[in-house]
Amino acid sequence: MKRTGVALSIYALAAYLFLHLPLLILSIFSFNQSRFTVWEGFSLRWYAAALHDSQLTEAASNSLIIAIFATAAATIIGTLAAYGLWKRSSPALSGSLYLSLVTPEIVTGISLLAFYQWIFRFLRVQLGMHTVILAHVSFSIAFVVIVVLARLRSMDRQLEEAALDLGANEWQAFRHVTLPVIRPGVVAAALLAFTVSFDDYVITSLVAGVNSETLPMVIYAIARRGANPVLNAISAMIVIGFGALILISERLRAR
Amino acid sequence: MSSPQCVLELRDVSKHFSTHRAVDSVSLGIERGEFFSLLGPSGCGKTTTLRLIAGFEEPTSGEIRLNGASIQHLKPYQRNVSTVFQNYALFPHLSVRENVEFGLRRRSENHIGKRVAEVLDLVQLAGKESRLPSEISGGERQRVALARSLVLAPDVLLLDEPLSALDPNLRKQVRAELKNIQRQVGITFLFVTHDQEEALSMSDRLGVMHAGQLQQTGTPEEIYLRPRTRFVASFLGALNWIGDIGVRPEATRISKQPPGAEAPSHPATVAQSTFLGNCVHVEASLVTGQTVVAEVSRLGDNFVAGEQVFIWWQPADELRFE
Numbered sequence: 001m002k003r004t005g006v007a008l009s010i011y012a013l014a015a016y017l018f019l020h021l022p023l024l025i026l027s028i029f030s031f032n033q034s035r036f037t038v039w040e041g042f043s044l045r046w047y048a049a050a051l052h053d054s055q056l057t058e059a060a061s062n063s064l065i066i067a068i069f070a071t072a073a074a075t076i077i078g079t080l081a082a083y084g085l086w087k088r089s090s091p092a093l094s095g096s097l098y099l100s101l102v103t104p105e106i107v108t109g110i111s112l113l114a115f116y117q118w119i120f121r122f123l124r125v126q127l128g129m130h131t132v133i134l135a136h137v138s139f140s141i142a143f144v145v146i147v148v149l150a151r152l153r154s155m156d157r158q159l160e161e162a163a164l165d166l167g168a169n170e171w172q173a174f175r176h177v178t179l180p181v182i183r184p185g186v187v188a189a190a191l192l193a194f195t196v197s198f199d200d201y202v203i204t205s206l207v208a209g210v211n212s213e214t215l216p217m218v219i220y221a222i223a224r225r226g227a228n229p230v231l232n233a234i235s236a237m238i239v240i241g242f243g244a245l246i247l248i249s250e251r252l253r254a255r
Numbered sequence: 256m257s258s259p260q261c262v263l264e265l266r267d268v269s270k271h272f273s274t275h276r277a278v279d280s281v282s283l284g285i286e287r288g289e290f291f292s293l294l295g296p297s298g299c300g301k302t303t304t305l306r307l308i309a310g311f312e313e314p315t316s317g318e319i320r321l322n323g324a325s326i327q328h329l330k331p332y333q334r335n336v337s338t339v340f341q342n343y344a345l346f347p348h349l350s351v352r353e354n355v356e357f358g359l360r361r362r363s364e365n366h367i368g369k370r371v372a373e374v375l376d377l378v379q380l381a382g383k384e385s386r387l388p389s390e391i392s393g394g395e396r397q398r399v400a401l402a403r404s405l406v407l408a409p410d411v412l413l414l415d416e417p418l419s420a421l422d423p424n425l426r427k428q429v430r431a432e433l434k435n436i437q438r439q440v441g442i443t444f445l446f447v448t449h450d451q452e453e454a455l456s457m458s459d460r461l462g463v464m465h466a467g468q469l470q471q472t473g474t475p476e477e478i479y480l481r482p483r484t485r486f487v488a489s490f491l492g493a494l495n496w497i498g499d500i501g502v503r504p505e506a507t508r509i510s511k512q513p514p515g516a517e518a519p520s521h522p523a524t525v526a527q528s529t530f531l532g533n534c535v536h537v538e539a540s541l542v543t544g545q546t547v548v549a550e551v552s553r554l555g556d557n558f559v560a561g562e563q564v565f566i567w568w569q570p571a572d573e574l575r576f577e
Contacts, residue, residue, distance in 0.1 A: 156342065156344060158340050158342065158344040159344050159346060159347075161309075161311055161331070161338075161340075161344065162338070162340060162344035162345075162346070163346075163357070164310075164311075164330070164331040164332050165309055165310075165311075165331050165332070165337055165338045165404075166332075166337065166357050166358035166361060166403065166404070166407065167332045167358045167361040167362050167407070168332060168357070168361045169330070169332055172361060176357075177346055180348045181346075181347060181348055
């Protein structure tokens with residue numbers, strides 16, 4: 001009994017190390033004085049360098065703007081879509097939604113690019129932030145639908161009937177009963193949409209224009225020129241940022 | 256049937272789901288202030304009937320009238336009826352008070368605080384206003400569901416097996432409380448149940464449903480003592496069949512001597528005697544091979560297996576069907 005307990009703890013520790021050791025090492029070396037993977041003393045120089053690199057800060061701000069707009073749009077559209085699918089289940093409609101999840105990103109990216117080029121024949125627009133945002137909305141909707149639909153399926157359908165029965169119209173029933181009950185699912189879905197948007201490289205690099213480079217695109221470009229401790233600092237900041245986001249959303253959920 | 260005091264009237268109402276006739280030509284009038292029960296086995300159409308009245312389903316044909324006006328095409332929130340759901344369907348994110356306030360707020364009514372306090376007092380939930388549904392007991396949840404509907408003073412309160420989720424000990428107590436509350440507020444109750452004891456003990460009148468059809472309506476005494484069909488007779492309680500005649504076990508007499516001239520008697524042999532605490536069930540075989548059960552007092556004669564006895568009953572206790 002005691003022995004298996006110890007063995008289990010060791011196993012769990014090993015699993016967590018396997019998951020997080022690379023991140024830990026990255027974080028440690030982001031504070032390294034040296035440019036190489038030899039510890040030479042504590043320093044914030046790479047953080048300073050990252051924050052003073054205008055290419056990086058501009059890309060980070062692009063990424064944030066894109067992720068915020070894409071998340072807002074995808075969360076609203078996806079939540080409504082999930083609600084519709086829950087009300088009237090249609091295997092064909094939900095199936096085609098899942099198709100967009102399993103389509104390889106490179107295929108999605110190329111098809112979006114082809115689509116935009118076709119559209120550009122009729123409209124005087126070019127690739128830019130707006131095309132990136134639209135692309136991100138399109139691929140995040142399926143993630144939102146899946147998360148929100150899971151939450152809806154665990155909800156008692158009679159709650160809405162009870163609301164109608166007590167005098168609420170359809171909109172009031174959704175607004176005062178369904179939405180509050182599924183709120184944790186909607187928050188989780190928005191968080192997921194934000195993450196996949198912020199993180200995307202393949203699709204974004206295909207549909208981005210000259211002034212819409214995102215953080216992953218710039219990081220990738222720097223990394224291709226060789227290891228650079230600035231990237232350690234940037235990555236550590238991203239991890240901390242997302243960690244904070246998850247903590248905040250958990251707090252909201254617990255309330 | 257269509258007397259002027261009818262608050263709710265169903266005229267030839269049917270509901271078909273593809274080929275299944277869930278509700279089949281049901282006509283029914285419920286009087287103002289009445290406690291009416293719809294009784295029947297599961298799948299008999301009683302819950303569908305309730306959902307038609309609440310507005311969650313639209314009838315395939317027929318008319319539903321509330322206070323003399325057709326309501327079958329109105330949305331649930333346009334009808335002044337309210338439902339207590341079988342699983343209560345309390346809003347999990349709202350407190351007891353907010354659950355009870357919900358309907359009043361949607362109708363933007365006045366004196367919300369006072370009315371909520373009154374109804375919570377009526378169902379003895381004062382002091383639990385700020386609890387969430389997950390923080391109160393099953394019996395308390397049932398009372399929140401009741402209060403949430405009662406506070407709206409509906410023309411008819413629809414109750415869908417509201418006691419079935421409670422444990423059996425609590426159920427009998429809640430029966431009396433519910434009946435008491437109905438008397439106090441004077442609201443018409445339409446109570447759906449599959450439990451004949453519940454229906455008999457609580458209702459002013461009841462209707463028995465079978466396979467989508469309303470088989471009989473009447474007072475509990477009428478339905479129990481003068482059932483119109485074999486289904487109603489056997490659903491309401493145990494029945495002995497002697498040829499075409501049905502006799503309830505408590506009306507079936509058993510004696511060691513022939514009863515004399517007052518009633519015809521049938522010789523029989525005791526098969527077994529079961530002590531049930533408040534009474535004894537004596538099972539006896541007639542010469543025809545039929546088995547009858549007589550419910551007798553434990554204070555009377557003892558009957559043992561193999562004993563020769565006589566089975567008889569009063570002609571008034573006979574139930575006959577076409």
